[in-house]
Amino acid sequence: MNSRKKLACASALVLAAMLPLAAPLHAQDFQGSGSEEAEADGAPRSGRSVRVDPYIEANTIANWQISPESDVLTYTQLAAGVDTSIQGRNNGLAASVRYERNFAHQSDGADSDSLSGIVRGYASVVPNVLTVEAGALANRTSVDGSGRSTIAPFAADDLTTQTYSVYAGPTLQTQAGPVEVSANYRIGYTRVEAPEIVTASGQAVDIFDDSVSHSANVRAGIAPGWAGLPVGVGVGAGYYQEDVSNLDQRVRDAYVRGDVTVPVSPTLAFVFGAGFEDVEVSSRDAVRDADGNPVIGSDGRYVTDETSPRVIAYEADGLIWDVGVMWRPSSRTQLQATFGHRYDSETFYGSFTWTPSSRSTFGIGVYDGIQGFGGRLNNALAALPTDFSVVRDPVTGDITGCVNSFDGSGCIDGVLGSVRSSVFRGRGVALSYTHQMGRTVAGIGAGYDRRRFIGAPGTPLALADGIVDESVYVSANLAGPLGRGNYSLNTYANWFESGAGALGDAFALGTSASYSEQVWRNLSARAAVALSMLDAEAAPDEVVTASALLGLRYDF
Numbered sequence: 001m002n003s004r005k006k007l008a009c010a011s012a013l014v015l016a017a018m019l020p021l022a023a024p025l026h027a028q029d030f031q032g033s034g035s036e037e038a039e040a041d042g043a044p045r046s047g048r049s050v051r052v053d054p055y056i057e058a059n060t061i062a063n064w065q066i067s068p069e070s071d072v073l074t075y076t077q078l079a080a081g082v083d084t085s086i087q088g089r090n091n092g093l094a095a096s097v098r099y100e101r102n103f104a105h106q107s108d109g110a111d112s113d114s115l116s117g118i119v120r121g122y123a124s125v126v127p128n129v130l131t132v133e134a135g136a137l138a139n140r141t142s143v144d145g146s147g148r149s150t151i152a153p154f155a156a157d158d159l160t161t162q163t164y165s166v167y168a169g170p171t172l173q174t175q176a177g178p179v180e181v182s183a184n185y186r187i188g189y190t191r192v193e194a195p196e197i198v199t200a201s202g203q204a205v206d207i208f209d210d211s212v213s214h215s216a217n218v219r220a221g222i223a224p225g226w227a228g229l230p231v232g233v234g235v236g237a238g239y240y241q242e243d244v245s246n247l248d249q250r251v252r253d254a255y256v257r258g259d260v261t262v263p264v265s266p267t268l269a270f271v272f273g274a275g276f277e278d279v280e281v282s283s284r285d286a287v288r289d290a291d292g293n294p295v296i297g298s299d300g301r302y303v304t305d306e307t308s309p310r311v312i313a314y315e316a317d318g319l320i321w322d323v324g325v326m327w328r329p330s331s332r333t334q335l336q337a338t339f340g341h342r343y344d345s346e347t348f349y350g351s352f353t354w355t356p357s358s359r360s361t362f363g364i365g366v367y368d369g370i371q372g373f374g375g376r377l378n379n380a381l382a383a384l385p386t387d388f389s390v391v392r393d394p395v396t397g398d399i400t401g402c403v404n405s406f407d408g409s410g411c412i413d414g415v416l417g418s419v420r421s422s423v424f425r426g427r428g429v430a431l432s433y434t435h436q437m438g439r440t441v442a443g444i445g446a447g448y449d450r451r452r453f454i455g456a457p458g459t460p461l462a463l464a465d466g467i468v469d470e471s472v473y474v475s476a477n478l479a480g481p482l483g484r485g486n487y488s489l490n491t492y493a494n495w496f497e498s499g500a501g502a503l504g505d506a507f508a509l510g511t512s513a514s515y516s517e518q519v520w521r522n523l524s525a526r527a528a529v530a531l532s533m534l535d536a537e538a539a540p541d542e543v544v545t546a547s548a549l550l551g552l553r554y555d556f
Helices: 003-018 373-382
Strands: 049-067 071-087 091-104 112-126 130-143 161-176 179-193 210-222 232-244 249-265 268-283 311-330 333-342 345-357 360-371 389-392 399-404 423-437 440-454 468-482 485-497 505-520 523-536 543-555
Touching (some): 091 389, 112 161, 112 399, 161 210, 179 373, 210 373, 232 373, 249 311, 399 440, 399 468
Antiparallel strands (some): 049 543, 112 130, 130 161, 249 268, 268 311, 311 333, 345 360, 360 423, 505 523
């Protein structure tokens, strides 16, 4: 990736961080009355909080590969970034953006640079009626022959992938007499810049390139109790489309449905819904050479034959139905769980959040959908809270996969676990817990992600059709004051099982610790150590690496 492109991407992230953005659509509250605490401890949130913390760093890093061969490389690292939080009555924004450049001191080392960051926020155009929300992500990983994506410290540019994703859209909530009307629209774009990746047998791996996704939903409903009705009724419709550049893949999903809400108590209700849905996944074939083999372009992806007819990879249309429960005993606790029939099979999704106090929060999200890599990443971004702190590796500066927040859960590890280009049906669960003890903050994130890939017959994507990739991940972090400075501890573990049997499973483990102390005004000294291990069945030996950092940081 050239400097001009990286500057453009950095500018887009910073611009997104500075723009006022909008809140996601929330589920309708079926309670007729009840107090609403702004914070779980009963203290109402008021005023406006603004924090913008730009910084620069200069670090010296030693990277020791312990196995399979012993080797020590050293680097000089220069970095600049900004951490931002804006929380007001009608807007909210959280952002962490960082650019770094690593200069290798030895000839067998490799210079590298990366842009990483997460931005998420909202702004009210018309308070309580119209909001606009947006989010963005940039992250660096390494991809192997199975399509598995992992953190890649100090790898050369030609061995790493850079992922960018951004989305934005409005949300409307209004009232027309007794009818409550809600609608939202979201457009997203995702791109993965990667070198050509091949398996041990020399076969090219079809890595995701880029996609544009559109999502729109509208619903009109009457709450229980209107005109003596004991139930609430509603009707809604939705449309999703994602266009993936790899072989011109396309996902289209349209539905219309009605629902009935049956209150059982002021805090509990059951929801019954039914409707019609039409889903289609299609793609084109690749350009073929004289021997009939698909042609691979200079970017390592299959070259699309734009003149070839569109081939159906998956289609389902007909009746959909679901039954669900909504439970909200207080503003501290909320549960939504739904079971039903969709995509010609059973489906289950929902969420649970529990905030026992203003210093502690727990959240679980369960998902199921047919999308491409870009659409799934956009959804994960939209599910993040708008007030969080990003957890980074103290040596590499890479995002470890989860954020700490007291407003909800937020992990993206499972989304980045595989970057195959094929559309897939993704199911999984993600959970996170954040707790503050005085000035010390602890966070835990975990999840499971399962993807069954869909490929059109007669195209190169047919090789991935039916393959199932599964990943399990867990991460934990602890940070707080120590003596005159501050410390942080981070650890993560990832398990990945590829559906392509010959590629086998992989296990990655990493842990790190850092300490910083102010030495003069806004200048602080930093020290950090890290240890990582990767054990992949496709590789003859496990890779173990230890790193250490000494440096200075200046906060403006």
